[in-house]
Amino acid sequence: MxxxxxxxxxxxxxxxxxxxxxxxxxxxxxxxxxxxxxxxxxxxxxxNAGARALATSETMVLGLFLQFHDDEFPPAMLQYILAVSTAAREKGYDILMVTDADGPGAVKRITSSNMVDGVVLLDVTHDDPRLDALRAARQPGALVGLPRDTQDVDVFDLDFGEAARMLVDHLYGLGHRKIILISPPRHVFDRGGAYGWRFRDAAVERAARYGIQIYPYYGESQQPGISRSLNAILDARPDATGLIVHNDASIAVLPALLHERGVQVPRDLSVVSLYSRDFGRSFLLPYTAVETSPDKLGREAVQHLVRRINDPDYSPTVAKFIEPELTIRGSTA
Amino acid sequence: MxxxxxxxxxxxxxxxxxxxxxxxxxxxxxxxxxxxxxxxxxxxxxxNAGARALATSETMVLGLFLQFHDDEFPPAMLQYILAVSTAAREKGYDILMVTDADGPGAVKRITSSNMVDGVVLLDVTHDDPRLDALRAARQPGALVGLPRDTQDVDVFDLDFGEAARMLVDHLYGLGHRKIILISPPRHVFDRGGAYGWRFRDAAVERAARYGIQIYPYYGESQQPGISRSLNAILDARPDATGLIVHNDASIAVLPALLHERGVQVPRDLSVVSLYSRDFGRSFLLPYTAVETSPDKLGREAVQHLVRRINDPDYSPTVAKFIEPELTIRGSTA
DNA sequence: CTGAAAGCGCTTACAG
DNA sequence: CTGAAAGCGCTTACAG
Incomplete structure (x- = not known):
């Protein structure tokens, strides 16, 4: 050497x-x-990166903290990982990926030993136990996902409320008056995945304002539950003419399921959803949908984090909601 | 501080x-x-981890190098990432995850700057360009996937040849004499994914030895190609009574596709495959299959790597092939 | 335009 | 059982 x-x-x-x-x-x-x-x-x-880090107090490494839940849909998770990693490299940072089951402990361990200059928390929940550890750390952090208390942290997420309103408006504008909503699985709600109710509540409120019917359901995360529950829901609401799917696992199986039921989209049913372009491509989803933009989200989170690493008070903390974009794919009428 | x-x-x-x-x-x-x-x-x-690393010349970090290919099935990739990460933590190591498009450059950058004590290469291809960079590094490495030249590297992979023989034997033993084989997509072969031909060639050879027919095909990696090609293949070989699927994307859609074709398993067709237990569970795959054991593979690779980090010549380099295990699920008759 | 020296925060022979 | 000192490989005021 x-x-x-x-x-x-x-x-x-x-x-x-x-x-x-x-x-x-x-x-x-x-x-x-x-x-x-x-x-x-x-x-x-x-x-020698370590020696330089010791002399400069900069590791040029970002900590990426994530947890694997059984109900997580792997393709979506991987998109965020890749987005954060790519954005970090563009700014000259490498990624220490931490998957410990003990989230708060891992955040404390990595930050207090000064292994990273900043922290990205993926899949943040309403009462995420990692937040206290992050607040206690001397490194700044960027969250993907909205916690109850956003004090002292930078938050990045899709504007799920606006996304829901957009989709309801879209269906309402086309004349639909009875709409089914498939939300994420119930345990996502239980565990504090705020995106679930942020979307659902906004959709319900919007529908109420228009005086139209919306039927909210939980989806499932694993087969055969996914298909079974979708079939049960569709059987229970034969009068619905619109379907909003906010559930990755469900939307992935929907084309095959509707085909099997002999349902033609949009003739028999108008379908809208919420997923990334890549996701839609790999599962060939033909639905009009709001883009979830994991790459944009990851990039914004990293860029902001890097700015804050270089200047801790360059701005007050932010809660930035990516504006949803509707991509029309002709699945509604 | x-x-x-x-x-x-x-x-x-x-x-x-x-x-x-x-x-x-x-x-x-x-x-x-x-x-x-x-x-x-x-x-x-x-x-302070950096100061300790400087004093001891041990970072207690492992580099995990991976590349995202469009034809990669994300759930499988994520299983390997998680397995390596978990095994590393058990040994006291953290993971620096590197996803640079320039694989060899990334290996050189990370190893020569001494950011890691060892390297895990995922998804190694036949002529993987990262290998030269790894051999030039002073850190030891463990590969997941089999390269042409295994000199000076430790290799871990499933024994795809044995897996193929097991599945052919199983079908042959049940009396099947005409068998379709769905391999990974053609571009996996083109890019040097040896697992593709290792499995196929062994299956073909075994079938020849028994004097039975085997019809090898490439599968596709994205919808609608996946379903379309599967249907075309099944249409073209109505006489086949056995089906071997060595293709994640294809096996994931197979249950729906066969159902749609009105094919009953195993009454009309005996189906065997190759996937991990977790994978099978999340897609509810009911097929008799060889376990791919990403957790076992990741763990073995990491354990071996850690041993070699601590004693570079504790053993000659190894090429370790995980023994396939057949799980009977009643999809054959 | 360049150098000698101190310091970053540890570990580990060497000595007692 | 414990301490003083050197060293890991850099960066950066301070000086000229």
Missing amino acids: ATIGDVAREAGVSRSTVSYALSGKRSISRETRDRIDEAIQRLGFTV | ATIGDVAREAGVSRSTVSYALSGKRSISRETRDRIDEAIQRLGFTV
């Missing part, structure tokens, strides 16, 4: 000069720089 | 004594230890 001292000796300069040549933080004569560059090449030198 | 020096002062001892109290590497008197513990509590001290 060549060190900066080896390079200095090889180039016949001091270690500080090599360091400054590396960082560009002061001007170096042409010849000196050339000699240093050559020495670096010859020795195959790379800065 | 309390440092070890603060703790030492607070406890009235030297820094080395605090360090030894932390590591337990020499005996400390009862009272001294108590005073140190109290001081640590009072100050909320945690060892």
Whole structure:
């Protein structure tokens, strides 16, 4: 392992000069720089990240904390992981991915040992126990998902309320007066997944305002429950002409299920949903839907986090809700 | 930030004594230890991981390198990530997850800057360009997936050849003489995903030995191609009585597709496959299948890697093939 | 434009 | 059983 001292000796300069040549933080004569560059090449030198981190108090690593729930739909989770990782690299950060079952403990362990410069919390719930650990940390954090108490944290999430209103408006505008809503599974609500009720409550309220019927149900997360419950719901509401699906696992099976029931979209039923473009593509979902934009969300969270790492008080904390965008795919009439 | 020096002062001892109290590497008197513990509590001290890493040359971090291909089935990928992460934590390591598009560059960047003690490469292909970078690194690595050249690397993978033979034997033993085989998509083969042909070639060879017919096809990775190609294949081989599916995306849609075709399993068709128990559960797959055991694979890779980190020559490099286990689920007759 | 020195927060021989 | 000191590989005021 060549060190900066080896390079200095090889180039016949001091270690500080090599360091400054590396960082560009002061001007170096042409010849000196050339000699240093050559020495670096010859020795195959790379800065030791740990030593640099110790000297600068910057690790250039972000902690990405996530938890796997059985009712989580893996493709969606992976999209967020990739989005955060990609955005981080663009800003020069690497990702320490932490999947410990003990969420708060992991946050404390990683932050207090100074392994990261900042923290991204995925899948934040209403009363997320990781938040106290995050608030106690000296590193800033960005949350994906909305907690009850947003004090002292930066929050990023889709505007689920607005998304619900958009979809209800869309169906209402087309003349639908009886609409089924499939929400995430009940245990998502139980565990505090606020996106569930934020969407549902907004949809119900909007429908009430229009004086139209909306029938909210919980979906399931695993087969055969998914199909069984969807069939039961459709059987129970034959009069509904519109269907809003806010449930990844359900929407993924819906095309096959409707086909099997002989239901034609949009002739027999108008269907709208909520998913990312990638998700829709890989499951070939033909429905008019609000984009969930995991890449945009991940990128915004990381960019904001990086700004706050570099300047802790560059702004008051934010709760940023990504504006939903409706993509029309002709599944409504 | 309390440092070890603060703790030492607070406890009235030297820094080395605090360090030894932390590591337990020499005996400390009862009272001294108590005073140190109290001081640590009072100050909320945690060892700075970077400083420790610099002093010990051990980061206690493993690099996990993965690449997202469009034809990858996300649930399977996530299972490997989780398995590696969990196994690493059990051994006291954290995970630096690297998803750079430039695989070899990322391996070089992370290893040469000494950010990790070891490397896990996921989804290794036949001529994986990351291998040269790994061999040039001073850290040991463990591969998941089989490359052409296994020199100087530890390889972990399912024994796909044996899995194929097991499944052919199983069908042959039940009297099947015409068998369809659905392999991974063609671009998996193109990109060097050896598991594709290792399985297929072994199956074909075994069938030839028995003098029975096997019809190998590529599957697709995205809808509607998946269903369309499956239907075309089944239409083309009405005489086949057995079906082997070595393709995650295809097996996930198979139950619905067969149902739609009015095919009863195993009455009309015997079906066997290859997937993990978790995978089968979340998609409710009722097929007799070989377990792919991502958790076992991830755990073995990590355990071996950790051993090699601690003793680079504790054994020659290994290519370890997890023995396939057949789980009978009654989808054959 | 460049160097000598201190310091980041630890660990670990060396000494007693 | 404990301490003083050197060293891990960098960065960055301070000085010239």
